Amino acid sequence: MNAPISHARLLPHVDQQEIPPALLQALQARFGQRLSTAMAVREQHGRDESPFAVPPPGAVLFAESTADVSDAVALCSQYRTPVIPYGAGSSIEGHLLAVRGGLSIDVNRMNRVLAVDADDLTVTVQPGVTRKQLNEAIRDTGLFFPIDPGADASLGGMSATRASGTNAVRYGTMRENVLALQVVTASGEVIRTGTRAKKSSAGYDLTRLFVGSEGTLGLITEVTLRVYPLPEAISAAVCSFPTIADAVQATIETIQLGVPIARVELIDANSVRMVNAHSKLALREEPMLLMEFHGSPAGVQEQAGTVQEIAAGHGGKAFEWATTPEERTRLWTARHNAYFAAVQSRPGCRSITTDTCVPISRLADCLLESVAEADASGIPYFLVGHVGDGNFHFGYLVDPANERECDRAEALNERLIARALAMEGTCTGEHGIGLHKMQFLEEEAGPGAVDMMRTIKRALDPHNILNPGKIFAD
Amino acid sequence: MNAPISHARLLPHVDQQEIPPALLQALQARFGQRLSTAMAVREQHGRDESPFAVPPPGAVLFAESTADVSDAVALCSQYRTPVIPYGAGSSIEGHLLAVRGGLSIDVNRMNRVLAVDADDLTVTVQPGVTRKQLNEAIRDTGLFFPIDPGADASLGGMSATRASGTNAVRYGTMRENVLALQVVTASGEVIRTGTRAKKSSAGYDLTRLFVGSEGTLGLITEVTLRVYPLPEAISAAVCSFPTIADAVQATIETIQLGVPIARVELIDANSVRMVNAHSKLALREEPMLLMEFHGSPAGVQEQAGTVQEIAAGHGGKAFEWATTPEERTRLWTARHNAYFAAVQSRPGCRSITTDTCVPISRLADCLLESVAEADASGIPYFLVGHVGDGNFHFGYLVDPANERECDRAEALNERLIARALAMEGTCTGEHGIGLHKMQFLEEEAGPGAVDMMRTIKRALDPHNILNPGKIFAD
Numbered sequence: 001m002n003a004p005i006s007h008a009r010l011l012p013h014v015d016q017q018e019i020p021p022a023l024l025q026a027l028q029a030r031f032g033q034r035l036s037t038a039m040a041v042r043e044q045h046g047r048d049e050s051p052f053a054v055p056p057p058g059a060v061l062f063a064e065s066t067a068d069v070s071d072a073v074a075l076c077s078q079y080r081t082p083v084i085p086y087g088a089g090s091s092i093e094g095h096l097l098a099v100r101g102g103l104s105i106d107v108n109r110m111n112r113v114l115a116v117d118a119d120d121l122t123v124t125v126q127p128g129v130t131r132k133q134l135n136e137a138i139r140d141t142g143l144f145f146p147i148d149p150g151a152d153a154s155l156g157g158m159s160a161t162r163a164s165g166t167n168a169v170r171y172g173t174m175r176e177n178v179l180a181l182q183v184v185t186a187s188g189e190v191i192r193t194g195t196r197a198k199k200s201s202a203g204y205d206l207t208r209l210f211v212g213s214e215g216t217l218g219l220i221t222e223v224t225l226r227v228y229p230l231p232e233a234i235s236a237a238v239c240s241f242p243t244i245a246d247a248v249q250a251t252i253e254t255i256q257l258g259v260p261i262a263r264v265e266l267i268d269a270n271s272v273r274m275v276n277a278h279s280k281l282a283l284r285e286e287p288m289l290l291m292e293f294h295g296s297p298a299g300v301q302e303q304a305g306t307v308q309e310i311a312a313g314h315g316g317k318a319f320e321w322a323t324t325p326e327e328r329t330r331l332w333t334a335r336h337n338a339y340f341a342a343v344q345s346r347p348g349c350r351s352i353t354t355d356t357c358v359p360i361s362r363l364a365d366c367l368l369e370s371v372a373e374a375d376a377s378g379i380p381y382f383l384v385g386h387v388g389d390g391n392f393h394f395g396y397l398v399d400p401a402n403e404r405e406c407d408r409a410e411a412l413n414e415r416l417i418a419r420a421l422a423m424e425g426t427c428t429g430e431h432g433i434g435l436h437k438m439q440f441l442e443e444e445a446g447p448g449a450v451d452m453m454r455t456i457k458r459a460l461d462p463h464n465i466l467n468p469g470k471i472f473a474d
Numbered sequence: 475m476n477a478p479i480s481h482a483r484l485l486p487h488v489d490q491q492e493i494p495p496a497l498l499q500a501l502q503a504r505f506g507q508r509l510s511t512a513m514a515v516r517e518q519h520g521r522d523e524s525p526f527a528v529p530p531p532g533a534v535l536f537a538e539s540t541a542d543v544s545d546a547v548a549l550c551s552q553y554r555t556p557v558i559p560y561g562a563g564s565s566i567e568g569h570l571l572a573v574r575g576g577l578s579i580d581v582n583r584m585n586r587v588l589a590v591d592a593d594d595l596t597v598t599v600q601p602g603v604t605r606k607q608l609n610e611a612i613r614d615t616g617l618f619f620p621i622d623p624g625a626d627a628s629l630g631g632m633s634a635t636r637a638s639g640t641n642a643v644r645y646g647t648m649r650e651n652v653l654a655l656q657v658v659t660a661s662g663e664v665i666r667t668g669t670r671a672k673k674s675s676a677g678y679d680l681t682r683l684f685v686g687s688e689g690t691l692g693l694i695t696e697v698t699l700r701v702y703p704l705p706e707a708i709s710a711a712v713c714s715f716p717t718i719a720d721a722v723q724a725t726i727e728t729i730q731l732g733v734p735i736a737r738v739e740l741i742d743a744n745s746v747r748m749v750n751a752h753s754k755l756a757l758r759e760e761p762m763l764l765m766e767f768h769g770s771p772a773g774v775q776e777q778a779g780t781v782q783e784i785a786a787g788h789g790g791k792a793f794e795w796a797t798t799p800e801e802r803t804r805l806w807t808a809r810h811n812a813y814f815a816a817v818q819s820r821p822g823c824r825s826i827t828t829d830t831c832v833p834i835s836r837l838a839d840c841l842l843e844s845v846a847e848a849d850a851s852g853i854p855y856f857l858v859g860h861v862g863d864g865n866f867h868f869g870y871l872v873d874p875a876n877e878r879e880c881d882r883a884e885a886l887n888e889r890l891i892a893r894a895l896a897m898e899g900t901c902t903g904e905h906g907i908g909l910h911k912m913q914f915l916e917e918e919a920g921p922g923a924v925d926m927m928r929t930i931k932r933a934l935d936p937h938n939i940l941n942p943g944k945i946f947a948d
Contacts, residue, residue: 119835125556153931164674173673175682176650191922196829198863199647199684201636203945204909204917204927208649212675216881228940229732256593260734299773359669361593389672426674433677441677448665452934455677459933460926471677 006013010179012094012435013469014050014100019058023079027061027103030071030417034062039052045086045104049151051350052096052435057084057098060177064109066182066190066221074188079080080463083212084464085215087154088130088367089405091161092353094212099469101228105219107156113220121178122196124224127156134225145263146171149430150336156220162212169255169388170230170262178211182222186461196224201306209456214432215467217460231262231294235304238261239316240286244371244383246314246369247287248364251387253310255360259303261388263292268371268383271338278341283334284318284376289387290335294329335384344381349380351395354407356420357391358428366423367392375409391429417443433471441472486526486568486909489941490575493532497553500533503897504545505825509534519560519578523625524568525824525874531558531572538583540656540664540695547693548662548940550577554937559689561628562604565635566827567908572841573943574865579693587911588696596653596670597700601630608699614660616699620736622905623808630694635794635906636686640809643729643862644691644736644768645702651842652685656668656696657796660935670698688906689941691934703767709778710802713790714760718845718857720743720788721761722838725861727784729834733777735862737766742845742857752815757808758792763861764809766802816856816869823854825869826883829893832864832901840897844890851882863931865903891917907945915946 004156019303027035036042037059045054064068076083080104089096098104110126113134118141119125125134131150135326136147149165157163159181164173171177180194193206210217219331241247242345255442267275291307293300308319320455322328343351356368367385374381374394385392396409417440427440442450450472457472458464468474510516511533514855520530537543550557556576563570572578584600587608592615599608599848606609606626608619623632631637634657637648645651651868654668657680667680684692691903715721718740739855741749746759765781767774780792796802817825831838848855848868861868868890870883891901891914902912924946931939931946942948 035794038902050715117835119726120833121730122833149816162679164673164675165592168673173677175673176646185922185926191926192920193923195895195918196833196898197865197894197900197903198834199649199831199865199903200644201638201640201904201906202900202902202911202918203686203924204691204930205679205682205686206919206923212677212679213756217678227945229668231732256595256703258705296773296776298776299770302770302772317743322518337508352849357673359591359594359670360672361591380870391671391673405482420671421669426676428667428675429671429673430675437676443668444676445680446666448659448663449667449680450677450870452659452665452680455933456678459929467753471662 006185008175012054012099014099016098018101019081019103020079023081023371024059026075027072028057031061033394034064034194035247035409036060036280039362046098048089048094048096049092050434050436051352052097056095057104058101060104060106061223062106062109066184067228069105069184069219070103070188070190071115072103072200073184076465077463080465082465082468083219084163084467085160085219087128087157087168088152089430090151090153090433091157093436095161095434095470097435100134101330103252116141117196118143121194121227123227124222125155127154127220127223129155130153131158132331133145136199138227141387142230145225147177147225148430155225156225159211159214159220159223162430166203166265166386168386169264170260172389175208178207178223179225179226180207181210181220183210184217184221185218186463186466212432214470215342216470217466226280233297233300234292234294234302236322236331237304237319238290238321238331239290240284240288241313242286242315245288245364247289247368247370248387248437249313250314250316251289252360252363254307254434255388256304259306261291261303261307262294263290264386264388265290265335265383266392267334267338271342271382271384272334273381274341275337278344279333279337290324290331337382338382342397346397347378348399349397350400351397352413352415354394355428355431356392356416356418356425358420358425360390362423362425363387366419366425369419370394373415377412379405379409389429390425427469435470438472486528486573488528488573490529490572492557492575493555493577494553496770497549497555500549502532502545505535508538510534519580519698520572522563522570524908524910525826526571528567528571528573531578532575533582534578534582536580540658543579543658543693543695544662546577546579547658550939551661551937554939555943556633556939558941559634559693561602561631562626562745564625564627565631565906565908566618567905567910569906569908570634571909571945573909578776590615591670592617594670595701596698598696599629599702600650601628601694601697605629605632605935612701617703619699619701619703620647620902621651629699633685633694633697634687634689639852640737640739640860642860643738644734645835646874648680648685650695651700652681654681654698655684657684657692657696658695659692659885660937686906688908688944690944691929692938707771707774708766708768708802709774710766710796711778711793711807712762712764712805713785713793714758714762716760716789717779718761719838719842722762722841724785724788724790724863725763726834726837728781731780731861732847733780734782735777736768738862739764739809740859740861740866741808741812745816745856745858748815748819748856749808749811752818753807753811756810764805789898812856813866813869816871820854820871822873823871824874825871825888827901828868828887828890828891829905830866830899832866832894832897832899836897836899837864840893843893844868847886847889851886853879863903864899910946913945
């Protein structure tokens with residue numbers, strides 16, 4: 001959990017509304033013990049991995065069914081009271097914070113895998129199922145769900161933020177892997193947004209409209225997902241490079257050649273140093289790429305051979321292979337621990353995390369200019385990236401009490417985003433807008449497109465009760 | 475072109491509004507010769523590949539730029555007059571027909587490839603560029619655009635109907651391959667719906683909202699697309715099977731095993747017979763699969779070996795290979811000629827074409843029950859399918875003057891759709907709703923979801939001028 005920050009540049013517009021006593025009474029009558037107004041419970045639901053400090057929601061409902069969600073929203077709709085869906089609490093842009101007060105609807109008890117249609121390569125889950133839980137549940141079927149944002153996020157939350165992560169370069173993001181949703185609308189009505197058919201041109205793509213809508217258009221109560229046959233062969237490799245530029249160039253060539261690499265992650269020397277200290281490892285403290293190849297045994301070997309050749313052309317060395325699950329886990333430890341190792345490298349610090357994504361040909365320019373700026377700032381940072389997609393994250397490790405430092409870090413983020421937008425990229429590849437990126441969305445999409453989003457929001461949520469105050473100013 | 479039909483079951487609700495003289499004058503002042511009210515021109519823009527006979531639009535504008543489209547829509551908006559975008563005219567569900575009258579905006583002169591960003595695997599085109607034109611334009615870059623709906627459709631039209639076709643099993647549909655759009659809204663404003671970043675979680679997914687919106691939410695004036703490196707090796711194969719069931723089972727196993735096959739098309743014995751007669755060929759008049767494999771030479775060989783083994787297990791025989799472009803073209807002739815061969819097999823007939831798509835495990839059941847019904851009906855038909863996606867098309871070849879026959883064919887389509895919906899499939903995999911499938915959309919999506927679509931339509935097009943009367947009743 002990031003330490004909260006009370007930095008002026010980051011303060012969201014908070015205007016909390018109390019839950020009307022009559023609504024509270026009606027909710028209590030309907031839900032009994034499952035409704036909580038205990039401060040500890042509310043506080044737990046009033047923070048996420050973002051740096052914002054906002055007072056908690058007025059109450060928390062532990063929903064157990066679609067009917068629970070539907071009834072709660074219908075009641076809140078009557079009283080024009082905000083509702084905020086809550087999954088794993090791992091979002092990092094302030095999506096969950098009750099800036100207008102209201103009811104937090106916790107869906108963690110809605111954690112059943114409803115259907116595994118192995119023959120169709122689809123599953124249907126309740127929104128509180130996490131990605132790891134899903135993969136446990138389907139392990140015996142020879143299938144897996146590839147989307148891996150790092151955190152063991154809930155699949156409802158991952159849908160709502162259009163999450164992606166390390167496997168997206170091969171398997172796509174939640175955008176490509178959600179087939180259909182069940183959604184509770186602003187009035188409490190329950191709709192389905194699609195079927196289990198792999199493709200369809202039946203009317204507007206409501207599924208994709210809800211994927212990434214951050215709880216502002218409806219509450220997701222079921223998710224139908226694509227899953228994949230476990231590859232016959234998986235092989236992981238780590239390779240060090242003299243410079244970040246070399247690692248990035250090797251990545252760009254790999255993508256441009258069309259190698260179907262499953263993962264290609266950049267870890268900068270800072271991160272390696274932090275991971276070595278944190279996990280008592282002795283990795284070469286140089287920029288490295290972590291890669292994974294999926295396919296037939298021959299196919300994996302062929303892909304890996306091609307990439308090894310490309311890497312060698314850019315000074316890649318210490319190409320280390322891992323084919324057993326244990327060896328792979330060891331290699332991926334560095335990547336998975338990077339965030340925690342970084343935050344622990346500076347006691348009391350918090351990380352201001354960036355999330356730009358640019359067309360692959362601009363990746364080197366965007367990244368290297370930003371590294372130069374970060375180095376010049378003197379602020380400690382780490383850098384990791386899903387570089388095969390052109391997406392990377394700086395974590396600026398700031399002292400939350402040091403306003404000047406926070407200010408400098410935010411200024412770095414702003415310049416990075418301006419740079420990415422000038423290169424036809426996006427301010428957020430996978431974290432979403434939440435509270436933190438509203439201004440950047442306006443710059444990226446333009447006022448016309450944001451107005452269109454707002455028009456859709458108003459049409460589908462006329463009383464502005466669905467996670468209000470997020471994505472754009474209300 | 476299908477012969478028109480005046481069959482009661484197919485008659486859309488036509489309520490045409492005249493273009494107000496003052497608007498016509500304003501359009502003429504702005505566009506001069508590019509605005510036409512000549513009956514021949516209007517009639518050409520008043521029909522597509524659908525069976526509906528609707529009087530033509532009141533005028534046709536040959537737009538040459540986004541500014542043209544924007545100005546025309548702004549003028550029509552002032553006068554509450556409908557606008558209908560027109561690309562290649564190859565849609566088959568009545569999308570283009572002027573059921574409420576108005577102005578047809580022909581975008582065929584907007585046919586420039588605006589940017590080829592080969593290093594990023596993206597291109598940006600004007601909406602009148604066709605898929606073949608695009609592939610010609612990028613041939614020297616070593617890239618290709620895979621989406622192939624059969625017709626040489628415009629990329630604006632393919633976006634607007636969420637088209638797909640033979641390569642979708644490997645490369646996805648327009649849903650997965652449109653990165654961003656430039657759109658003229660109902661008021662004539664110009665917006666962009668995304669960037670060239672491969673992924674983004676920046677606000678609502680307006681791109682996917684417009685893909686498949688059939689001109690009812692805005693007019694597409696630019697399309698940014700993903701393109702792919704031409705595979706190092708391509709190999710095509712044709713294989714005959716004793717029964718449709720065998721061919722379908724071989725397909726299902728191929729998909730379930732995760733073989734990254736690029737194309738797998740079913741052609742039934744009727745279609746082969748019609749193609750043989752039409753093109754003087756001597757193909758075995760049995761159900762066949764046409765397949766294509768893309769990858770490295772070794773990868774292609776491996777995939778093909780796996781599929782050949784699967785096919786042999788289902789009585790597959792006469793596995794014939796083609797690796798040169800000429801041989802491949804010869805093999806694909808049967809598939810590409812199927813529609814025309816079929817329509818010519820019964821002089822004066824028209825084809826009522828179905829478009830269901832079901833989860834792959836239900837494909838055999840859905841298909842075989844429908845074949846039995848079609849056989850029992852006595853109506854000549856052909857059957858082709860993008861079976862790797864669970865999507866297939868019957869073409870019922872009816873005499874348009876024979877109302878009973880048309881009725882029986884429509885009844886077959888209705889039962890097929892009911893069957894597909896019961897199997898968690900969709901009434902349209904790739905053709906769209908248009909005029910023909912409104913009732914089925916209601917059955918598939920449910921009134922709540924269709925209401926939501928209507929709410930979005932009303933919010934974004936308050937005067938209902940954008941291709942009104944399509945997708946759902948207005």
